[in-house]
Amino acid sequence: MAKIANRFSRLKSREDSGFSSNATGRFVNKNGAPNIKRTGLSNPLEKYSWYHTLLDLPSWKFIFFLVSGYILANLFFASVYYVIGIEHLTGIDKSTPLHEFNDVFFFSSQTFTTVGYGRIAPVGFLASLVATFEAFLGLLGFAIATGLFYGRFSRPRAFLKFSSIALIVPFKGGTALMFRMAPFKNNLLTDAQIILTCAIEDHTEEGNSKSKFFTLDTQLNTINSLSLNWTVVHVIDENSPFFDLGEDHFSEMDIEIFAQVRAFDEVFSNTVVQRTSYASIENEIVFGEKFNMMYAPSKDQKTTVLNLGLIDSYIPKKR
């Protein structure tokens, strides 16, 4: 592979990728996040922004987090009222200890949510004081939940579907690498811009491996209105690090392509960014004939129909 290493040294490699040339494993995960762990903080929790974490949580986990927080808070306050003594609460059903605890728990929930029916109400000083703070905490908790809900659904996102594979196809007498993306929601992206970088592991003479980074030129790097799919085309010519590489090279070498799309979302009125990566070692860079069309006129010829199910559809290479 010495010849390949030589070619790479002729091409100008990219210094500002921000990735380490002697990192191992995938650089960028399929979902676009960098594959990096952080250690060495005196407080290990400091490496998490709890807000970022709660924003990234899937909906069901987020709901679970809220519900379990609500139950735990009520169990905690119910225990406090129970320890203080149920004689400080009016209207408790004292038939059995279980009934007692149930009623104390429900009193707690009626306080935390500020329902406060009053069937059960605090009379003593301590129970009243705890209830004073529980209601306050409840309201603050819902204030925070309000912010989290808003933060989650107002968070500007690109809502792009990328093809899961990048395709190397015959193109104008040579070859080109292509992948595509399409917006899948009713948002509206304009002035979309693509930045394409690749990392190629280069084996040094000492047997170590070092990655080199190259910018991949694309035919179009901006698009005015991203309403249909966008097929990004990198022509593999002598300026491409992939020039003369065959299928066997891609299966043997450790090649990773990072794509970053930046666009303006007209509903959020904000810039949004989405990323993905294609790694040869995961068979995400394949050889084929061409991608199939994803859209067609509607039957009534009044509109265009974009079929997102076809995003990975391509004609395989003839053998």
Add this chain to the structure above:
Amino acid sequence: MAKIANRFSRLKSREDSGFSSNATGRFVNKNGAPNIKRTGLSNPLEKYSWYHTLLDLPSWKFIFFLVSGYILANLFFASVYYVIGIEHLTGIDKSTPLHEFNDVFFFSSQTFTTVGYGRIAPVGFLASLVATFEAFLGLLGFAIATGLFYGRFSRPRAFLKFSSIALIVPFKGGTALMFRMAPFKNNLLTDAQIILTCAIEDHTEEGNSKSKFFTLDTQLNTINSLSLNWTVVHVIDENSPFFDLGEDHFSEMDIEIFAQVRAFDEVFSNTVVQRTSYASIENEIVFGEKFNMMYAPSKDQKTTVLNLGLIDSYIPKKR
């Protein structure tokens, strides 16, 4: 029309419009949204961002959505309490089943809104448990409503009125295409920028039709402060795809002009974008003499009055 097709091939067409050259129907709806349908998602709901949808809803639909959600939630919980048994609630008027259900419904609403008068209150375990979760859901529901209200009214928008027609008028010895826009609310737009693209359907020799896209140059493409109306002027010279096209061409050919305005809103402190389109097949591109002035000094000569009712007012072509 071969001659026209030839001219189009001489002009450099725009590749990055993001629209399909073999799409049918209008490209951009009058309100600026692209005329595209999406299919092929395994979950058909995935193509809607419910937040974007609720943000775009007209106010009365949004209010209707909230009110009916409130009523449905209370009907649901009322049914649950009714099934659990009204003996688990104190203070219910048991004179008739209808009175029973009414009181159960009102108990539900008093729980959901956390009013909790206490005239009706849960005593049994199950009813208390359901009430515990209803109050929680109610608060989360209002937390979400808070976010939606804020999202709706804080959403940066340009609040521009476009003239509903584009006018082709005599201009400095030749002709020019003009349309205009004006801000109609008390927001403040600066550094407005226009991007003008046109699509012209070109008939290929095989009888198929393919659209070509061209950038239309404008006399001014930025304006420092968009406080009065802005008349966008595209001079029709030899660099324009409309050069030598007469009224009959515009009525026969399928020509569509997309306008995208981007500006900075000083109240939202955010970039806002608004779009519209003018389609010849909808008679939105007309020939005339000139637009009438939209503004005049006030009677006391202290301010300038902008009359938004005149935005479409023009002098028709003399015949």
Add this chain to the structure above:
Amino acid sequence: MAKIANRFSRLKSREDSGFSSNATGRFVNKNGAPNIKRTGLSNPLEKYSWYHTLLDLPSWKFIFFLVSGYILANLFFASVYYVIGIEHLTGIDKSTPLHEFNDVFFFSSQTFTTVGYGRIAPVGFLASLVATFEAFLGLLGFAIATGLFYGRFSRPRAFLKFSSIALIVPFKGGTALMFRMAPFKNNLLTDAQIILTCAIEDHTEEGNSKSKFFTLDTQLNTINSLSLNWTVVHVIDENSPFFDLGEDHFSEMDIEIFAQVRAFDEVFSNTVVQRTSYASIENEIVFGEKFNMMYAPSKDQKTTVLNLGLIDSYIPKKR
């Protein structure tokens, strides 16, 4: 003044100011808003964005708006309950009609705020139904208030104080026009940028007056960190429309200077814009020797003290 008119015709006037050349009165009010009225909308309320309006309201007016809305809502609902009949509410003090109405009013407020003590509670169907909607409306009202509060205090603003006058002073053998600004709050502005435009009323031969617009060059048009005051300097040389104009010209002619500052606020992480204008007819452009320094080292030499009270302080012209 023919000579002056000639000079203006030699200088390149600015076409993209967005202001009308035949408008009357001040173009930009002192607070930066354009001096324009809007008419001609079928719905006259359409010209107000109520959100923009409530955001711009002074605090005391905003509080007054909320409090009076609260009182009016309660008066309305109290009247509804009163009409329905106080026999549909338990616990009403029926000693006098006034007492009745008081208790109905307080019941309404306890429902609207969802306090719901329960001393007064609805028993009949109609009163319960109205209470169901009043509590819902109350919560939505506070949801909207939450959004308005957040919108008001999170609204990115530059918090700049401009000198109320622009000064024409001797400068490097010639003269220069200067004004200054300083941030007066604990926000942090970086990459501040100034755009300076002037409008000069030019008298045409027919006796009409038309304004011409010119860009005024400044010595520095960006500044990296706007933490002290910034004195903007426009050198009056042969490229300036003010070249050779004396004090009498400024007092006779209608000259207005618009300043627009754009900066990045590091606390809001947002671009902020602030504007002002200096009009000669309001004596806001004066001749003087120089501005006095606004800042000095602190006594302990550890920090710099910026005195915002000196922003308009200058040495008058020696006569």
Add this chain to the structure above:
Amino acid sequence: MAKIANRFSRLKSREDSGFSSNATGRFVNKNGAPNIKRTGLSNPLEKYSWYHTLLDLPSWKFIFFLVSGYILANLFFASVYYVIGIEHLTGIDKSTPLHEFNDVFFFSSQTFTTVGYGRIAPVGFLASLVATFEAFLGLLGFAIATGLFYGRFSRPRAFLKFSSIALIVPFKGGTALMFRMAPFKNNLLTDAQIILTCAIEDHTEEGNSKSKFFTLDTQLNTINSLSLNWTVVHVIDENSPFFDLGEDHFSEMDIEIFAQVRAFDEVFSNTVVQRTSYASIENEIVFGEKFNMMYAPSKDQKTTVLNLGLIDSYIPKKR
């Protein structure tokens, strides 16, 4: 030191730093805020944006602010009810004045939080009226708290750790000044950009000291993805104001380096800025051999581990 002063006069100094050339003390505090005090406002509170202040407060101070506000509000309203007379409240425990005040306090808190159990409830006109406004104020208070919570945790921040020192090290035959930064949270920064400025105190012949500002060039001034650490390198060549300066110069002279990093955060979808400064008089600019590596492949070779504890780790100068 005349020779050094001469060199500075040969280099082009920066005029647009926004800092005063005759200010004293540190220009920028270590946390990036400018070292400036403001006076001269007619209302001294006007110099604080209370929203900015509450956003910058450490969490524990913010919680303390909320809790003490809650207690004070309740003490105030409890006193008002007490003065009005406890006979206007039902259900008060009148055994001792302390019990009375306790119950009035708890009634206040039950009103402020809108719990409203109803065990204690207002009956008289005045107490009902005060309760009407207390519940209103309570809801507005929690509306404001909701906005503050959201403002605090949604505030876009860079979450960068800077090395506490800048290092001057041997570099390619000469020397270079280096410092580094690393993101320490699970946010995602792209298109990071650095602006490096230095201030050098220059002694004038009259014995006064004046600071001069210079832009420091960096090897890379943008980086595509800031996921690992970024070592900023300023090569000390003849274009650098530090050319030929030795350790003794740095310990004697008053040199301060300001760094401003601007990046796009993909979670907040917003531009974030962070700043720091290195002052020679605080020994924050030191001479050494090199920084130690901060990252290494993980044991399973699947990811890269970034050790933030090593950010200040360097090899000291051999003597």
